[in-house]
Amino acid sequence: MAISESLQKMPLAGKVCCCFAALQALAVIGLETSILVIVLQKMENVFASWSSDKGVAIYFLLLVIASLFGLFLMVGGVMNGDTIQIIGFCLFNLFAMTLAIFRFYQVRTWIQADIFVGYEVYPMVKDIMVASIGVMAGMTAVFGILAYLLYIAFGWEIYKRVGADLKIRRMYVNYRTLVFLLKIDFFVFLGFAVSYIILVLKSSDPEFGITVAFVPVTLSVLFLAFWGLRRESVATMWTFIFLLCGSTAYFVYKCARMYDPKQEAKFLTQRPMMTYYTVISLVVISATLHQAVSCLANFGYGLKERIEITRGKRSDMEQIQDYYVNAAGDRRMNLEG
Template sequence: MAISESLQKMPLAGKLCCWLAGMQALTIIGLEISILVIVLHNVDNVFSSWSSDKGAAIYFMLLIIGALYGVFLMVSGAMSGDTIQIIGFCLLNLFMMSLAIFRYFQMRSWLLDSVVYAEDILAMVRPQMLATIGVMAGMTVVFVGLAYFVYHAFGWEIYKRVGADMKIRRMYINYRMLVLLLKIDFFMFVGFAVSYIILILKSTDPEFGITVAFVPVTLLVLFLAFWALRRESAATMWVFVFLLCGSTAYFVFKCARMYDPKQRDKFASQIPMMTYYTIISLVVIAATLYQAIVCLANFGYGLKERVEITRGKRSDMEQIKDYYINAAGDRRMNLDG
């Protein structure tokens, strides 16, 4: 019921963003399936060796997961009136476009170096690879333009949620930014783990089980951060900050492993892309770490109570008597005081 009401109240720009995000995802999925089918049909023993032959599968997984996750970001952002999340979707789109560019040059190099009739196969997949890049680039420009209209459409909603107090508004923006970063963290961590699983692929490798376990552990840690942020639990947030520092060490270790001469054959031509992915992941982790500390410093200054009262929930710790929400959702001063 709440979902249908949110869709009905969503402004035209928000609905258009959702429809276009869905259309982009379907287009990208169709293009990626086409590329993978052509490669599998025309290249023998695609998965018989290490990563030089697995690049098609890695990019296929990352781009499809990214397209679907982008729809989730866009729809949830538009339904909640969160312009920051829509901007985050645009940044994710740019990142996925950069992966598509990496894929074009690395697959081109792999086909020309390792495959018979490479020019013929390349001619069949080149249009789809370039179309993927073009769709993402063009749609990102469109989404940035629509985000401007969504921002103006939801400006009053944000005002009703947190009021005119600039300190509270800044804290609310930091709160929403951390929520966005946590969602992007999940995508980056899962994408990294999936890439490693495809590259390793041998269950006898000691790192295989660790990498598989990394996904549910990541989900648990991020859920912990969401809970700490909503509840303003300083102790739990500090645990998250500590674990986030541990994930930084994990990413650095994995990146160093790629350049270990004993492990290099597992990654082969995928080292540039995996290094790039690791660097972007570390940047996102650093931003999340900074934003978590900023939000941690904002605990106890009234943001939780202000957000809860606009949702019709009273705080468990204290009752707010200064404001109430009337049936229309407008915030007014209580004159009974």
């Protein structure tokens, strides 16, 4: 019932966004599947060694998951009237497109290295890879226009949720931005760990076990951060900030290892892609750290109570300073302050 009501109230631009996001996901998955099938059929040594031979399969996996994850972001943003997540989806779509561009050059280098088979395979997948990039580039431009329309359409919704108090509204923007960044952290951390494990490490490497353990630990930390943010737990948020600083050191260390002459043989043709992914991870971590500190500074100033009111978890509106009861007994918002 709630879903059907949300669909009825959804603006036309929101419905178009969801449809386009679904179409983009289907198109990208179809194109990427075609690339993977051609490579597997024509090149027999794709999984013959624990090395960059698995590059096409990993890039296929990353782009497919990125398309599905982007669909999740767009649908969730539209259903919840979350303009920050919708705008964030546009940036994420741009990031996915850059992954496809990197994949184009990486796969070209890898396939053409096979003198006997590469020149036969590359022309077959070149146009498909270009088409995948083109789909994401064109849709990113379309989503940018639709996001602006949704920003206008959902502006009143945000006003109704948090009221006219500019301080509360700024705190709410910080809150929603951190929630979105935690979702992006999930994709970035998981994508980096899986790529590093499969493309770079061997099961005998000392780093292998540490990197595998990094995945569940990271997911647990992200859930912990979301829990602490919702409940305004100072101790939990400080713990998250401390662990986030540790993650920054971890990614800097990984990036330095890629350019260690003693480790050069491990990375082969994967260094440009892994470096780019590491830099993006550090940018996302820095943004998350900044927002986490900002949200921590906002604890105790009424945002938690305001959000609980909008979700129907509190009925004591008259106890919130920004509301008062008029002579007719109706609750009204205090616009002062």
